Amino acid sequence: MAGRNNGPNGNSYTAKDITVLEGLEPVRKRPGMYIGGVDSAGLHHLVWEILDNAVDEAMNGHASRIEVMLHNDGSTVTVSDNGRGIPTDMHPKFKKPALELILTTLHAGGKFEGLNYSHSGGLHGVGASVVTALSDRLVARVKRGGVEWEQKFARGKAISALKEVNQVRGSGTTITFHPDPEIFPSITFKPKLIAERLETKAYLHKGLTLIFRDQATGEESKYHHEDGLRAYLAQLLVEGQKKAVIPEVFTLEREDEPPLECVLTWTESPEESFHTFVNGIPTPFGGTHEAGLKSAIVKAVRNYINVHDLTPKGLTLTAEDTREGIVAILSLYLKEPQFQGQTKEKLGNPEVTAQIDTLVRTALENFLLHNRSQADAIAQRVILAAKARSASRAALETVRKGSVSHRLNLPGKLADCSSTSPEMSELFIVEGDSAGGSAKQGRDRIFQAILPLRGKVLNTEQASLSKVLTNKELSDLVSALGCGVDKSFDLSKLRYHKICLLMDADSDGNHICTLLLTFFYRHLLDLIRGGYVYIARPPLYKIEIGKEVFWANDDTEKDRLLAQRNGHAGKAQVQRFKGLGEMNPHTLKETTLDPRSRTLLRVTIENVERTEASIQTLMGRDVQPRFEFIMNRAPKVEEVDV
Numbered sequence: 001m002a003g004r005n006n007g008p009n010g011n012s013y014t015a016k017d018i019t020v021l022e023g024l025e026p027v028r029k030r031p032g033m034y035i036g037g038v039d040s041a042g043l044h045h046l047v048w049e050i051l052d053n054a055v056d057e058a059m060n061g062h063a064s065r066i067e068v069m070l071h072n073d074g075s076t077v078t079v080s081d082n083g084r085g086i087p088t089d090m091h092p093k094f095k096k097p098a099l100e101l102i103l104t105t106l107h108a109g110g111k112f113e114g115l116n117y118s119h120s121g122g123l124h125g126v127g128a129s130v131v132t133a134l135s136d137r138l139v140a141r142v143k144r145g146g147v148e149w150e151q152k153f154a155r156g157k158a159i160s161a162l163k164e165v166n167q168v169r170g171s172g173t174t175i176t177f178h179p180d181p182e183i184f185p186s187i188t189f190k191p192k193l194i195a196e197r198l199e200t201k202a203y204l205h206k207g208l209t210l211i212f213r214d215q216a217t218g219e220e221s222k223y224h225h226e227d228g229l230r231a232y233l234a235q236l237l238v239e240g241q242k243k244a245v246i247p248e249v250f251t252l253e254r255e256d257e258p259p260l261e262c263v264l265t266w267t268e269s270p271e272e273s274f275h276t277f278v279n280g281i282p283t284p285f286g287g288t289h290e291a292g293l294k295s296a297i298v299k300a301v302r303n304y305i306n307v308h309d310l311t312p313k314g315l316t317l318t319a320e321d322t323r324e325g326i327v328a329i330l331s332l333y334l335k336e337p338q339f340q341g342q343t344k345e346k347l348g349n350p351e352v353t354a355q356i357d358t359l360v361r362t363a364l365e366n367f368l369l370h371n372r373s374q375a376d377a378i379a380q381r382v383i384l385a386a387k388a389r390s391a392s393r394a395a396l397e398t399v400r401k402g403s404v405s406h407r408l409n410l411p412g413k414l415a416d417c418s419s420t421s422p423e424m425s426e427l428f429i430v431e432g433d434s435a436g437g438s439a440k441q442g443r444d445r446i447f448q449a450i451l452p453l454r455g456k457v458l459n460t461e462q463a464s465l466s467k468v469l470t471n472k473e474l475s476d477l478v479s480a481l482g483c484g485v486d487k488s489f490d491l492s493k494l495r496y497h498k499i500c501l502l503m504d505a506d507s508d509g510n511h512i513c514t515l516l517l518t519f520f521y522r523h524l525l526d527l528i529r530g531g532y533v534y535i536a537r538p539p540l541y542k543i544e545i546g547k548e549v550f551w552a553n554d555d556t557e558k559d560r561l562l563a564q565r566n567g568h569a570g571k572a573q574v575q576r577f578k579g580l581g582e583m584n585p586h587t588l589k590e591t592t593l594d595p596r597s598r599t600l601l602r603v604t605i606e607n608v609e610r611t612e613a614s615i616q617t618l619m620g621r622d623v624q625p626r627f628e629f630i631m632n633r634a635p636k637v638e639e640v641d642v
């Protein structure tokens, strides 16, 4: 790991370096000023404070391993590192050991005055003493110079003298603390939150090993990433089920002023996501550094597209288009970070924007110049975003223009009904042209419209919004419905109050039906919620017994019918329809289209979580859950249609 700085005195720290002294009463009186609040975030801030001191020691090149343990009680935490150990020598003026001064006086400096990239600033770096102030028990153990020292504290005060406890080898600092219940209404730490924080630190400081132990469960996790931010980016893509559109990631690493590391890639996802850090501290609200990064990306990509004249005629690229799908991580080190906002999670240093803008833009332009195929893939991704944006705006405008001009925009293959009253109009979405033909002939053209779909529809669970909106089958469907999608959705413009999915009664038909329902669920949820979406049930069997004709939707129904009629009227003739295309228009009308004799199943959502989980399992990018789903059910299935 790269040691960034050895501090004002290098290793030769002495107690006289500690300058400012102030008691801890103010911290106990107004804890919010120091840790943001006494809620769960404030409680965890105590851990981050101690952890960040250990990470600083590692960043400065003196520690390589940090361990955090959550004790059995869920409210005591131990943090330890294998650094130099907090100094224990006696301060000549205050006649107290340095360790005691550091842990019992506010802003006991030395460390924070002039030391380059400690985590100091904002709520962070308020010092370990804040943790002492807000704990009813704190024990510090320091291994230094062959001796292990120990001192105990409570509510900001030393309750024992610093004493030698062991002869040891090696060096390091271990701090165990229990937050004061007088201060915190609840003192239950969240193991997951701590583990996540450690994992992020491992990505930010490559080579550093961080270990988390949860004594209650006996679980232990070890975090170590030689690949740093690149590994972090890979992890973010897996977590978000995002697929990159370029094989490489853009990487920028800079050791001199200001030290900075940046990795980014474009994905198919419709969102942009920026993860920024200053001095190893997350800045979830962004700030000046993030603004610089964003403007650099926009400039570099626009420049490439303009120089190579790649923009299709009539299309303009906005800043958002150039960033759609981006996943970016920026880690920056500043000597004097100014944090802003209620929770101090936003960077305010104004000079940083232009610095980052210049640095990243130059490097990204270079990357694009030397990686032509990737640069072109990025350009295409950006152009797709712009097209999708203008397509959805066009769709919205068509909707706004009202029904007369809207009719002019209806897809060519739609056989519309003559009624203009949505309440009585029905749209049948039919699989394939031949079934579409039968349906067109069998329908009542006054109130029934037919939209034939060709082949399989796009799986919208795995595609970006831009892909969805530029997909021909789906955009035809959206134009036919008239109500727009997502943000431009307007229920009052819906042209049919019954939308019926009419598919073959086989596995392909079921698959298309699932794909369409996924699209409705993700982009037209209000149509399902409003009860406008139906599944039409064409029969699978025609059973003729003598002069009587029966229809059966599945094998069970067919068998029941045959059993009931057995011996009644001669031999039964059973016909199994291979697909809707085989049905003549009259049969289709009688069994499936005619409101007097058809069966329509209304699509409803009974349980949002279960629906969500099913869609992710069946339609998501991750193959494993789907594989498990199939394998769990395989034994119960007699016949598999492949």
Ligand code: 1YM
Residues within 6 Å of the ligand: 006, 007, 008, 009, 010, 011, 013, 050, 051, 053, 054, 057, 079, 080, 081, 083, 084, 085, 086, 087, 098, 102, 108, 109, 110, 111, 112, 115, 173, 174, 175
């Ligand atoms: C489990 C928490 O606090 N480790 C730690 C802290 C310090 C040092 C080493 C350290 C720093 C320096 C010199 C220096 C701290 N030192 C100070 C102060 N782990 C944990 N490990 N020698 C040791 O920065 O010059 C505050 S924290 F104030 F002494 F500099």
